[in-house]
Amino acid sequence: MSRIFDALNQAAGEASDAVMRVVAESSAPLPPRSGDAAPKIELPAEFQEVLGKSVATAGGVADSQARTLPVRLEPNSPLLPFDTTPNAASEEYRIIRTKILQHPKRPRIIVVSSAGPADGKTVTAINLAGAISLKSDARALLLDADFRRSSIAKTLGLPATPGLAEVLTGKAELQSVIIRTEQLPNLHVIPAGECSCNPTELLDSRAWLNACAGLRAGFGYIILDSPPMQAVADYELIQAAADGVIVVVRQDHTKRGRLDAALKNVPPGKVIGVVMNCVSDWFRIKHKSYGYSY
Secondary structure, eight states: OHHHHHHHHHTHHHHTTOOEEOOOSOSSOOOOOSSSOOOOOOOOHHHHTTTTOOOBOGGGOBGGGSEEEOOOOOTTOSSOOOSSSOOHHHHHHHHHHHHHHTOTTOOOEEEEEESSTTSSHHHHHHHHHHHHHTSTTOOEEEEEOOSTTOOHHHHHTOOOOSOHHHHHTTSSOGGGGOEEESSSTTEEEEOOOOOOSOHHHHHSSHHHHHHHHHHHHHOSEEEEEOOOTTTOTHHHHHHHTSSEEEEEEETTTSOHHHHHHHHHTSOTTOEEEEEEESOOGGGSOOOEETTEEO
16 A cells, blocks of 8 residues: 555645545446346435436537436446435545535546556546536536447446447537436436547547537536556547546555556646545544534
């Protein structure tokens, strides 16, 4: 663990006091639940007011006209832990949401990435978008920009196509690939789609910049799941179109040297914060007072 703390301390000048943490039961994505029935989610009171609303999406298409599909998760999944059951992970993601919404630079397009694979960036991206969507005035879009190892559609039990790849190749309109989730109507998803060419060529294009501009006009917050920061050139093209970057670090997994190199490659001022994933219970400070547990 000391290697992670040392790396985070070294990056403190860039990340400032925006270092964030999150407790998750697992960082591995889970397959969609089999069967036709959608999971029942008992929504918290803060979200009830957005049910049934139809507001404009990117390109002027109303939510009522977009595809509305149920999210299907495995039992005990660490994804979207936002029902009324008390949950430590739920509170941590709400803390991260608050830090983003109150960030002085007001970032709206945010890349969630990590120094290497299996750090939990996809789980973090999904849950962060879900947490933001709970606010009635914050329409959130979760965009899978990891063409090489896309997993958001499969993890959420949503169709893999059409998606971003079809938009960038001119095979589909931007409005047609947006999915509105049934259980969380303020959460929208664009899968990666089927990429038949080099992803770098798709992202190094005017079509990618136009897509980002169109989505920015239609959504309050856009969360991008990208490849690991040191893996391929795709990440650089994705973060270039974004307002900020969140780096996911996994306890006892992330390598110090790889994290150091990844943080140095983020443009100055773009690091929003660092999320520590799969944190052990002993690491969390516990204090109970006036009915609250920290």
